[in-house]
Amino acid sequence: MFRHHKLAAALLASLVLSPAAMADAKTDADMKKLALASGCTTCHGIEKDKPGPDGLKPIGPAWIDVANQYRGKPGATEFLTRVVQEGSNPYSSHWKNRVSGLAMPPNAVAISPADTRQLVSWILSLK
Incomplete structure (x- = not known):
């Protein structure tokens, strides 16, 4: 019976988190x-x-595109949270030729890791 309580607690925790x-x-x-x-x-x-400045391609990808690219992939929330906080590498961008921005700058001074994780989770939920 104790085993069932542990399983139920683990399932509840996975749903909550x-x-x-x-x-x-x-x-x-x-x-x-x-x-x-x-x-x-x-x-x-x-x-x-969303157009970029002076008729260029958008600066960064639309969040619906980000959601479609990463939704359901293992570790997507952690990866994207790190990209937002630390910035991205312009030489390995898979958004190349689809956006006018070269890389995402680090945003750790603008948004906390907890808020970033929550925002990324919301973005990944977009349909």
């Missing part, structure tokens, strides 16, 4: 407000085709 559960903790409006306050919307839009 899943990216989908974390994304549900805040509303879309909360996440959009966090993104705006953190400067994310300077380069990214939610939907495709």
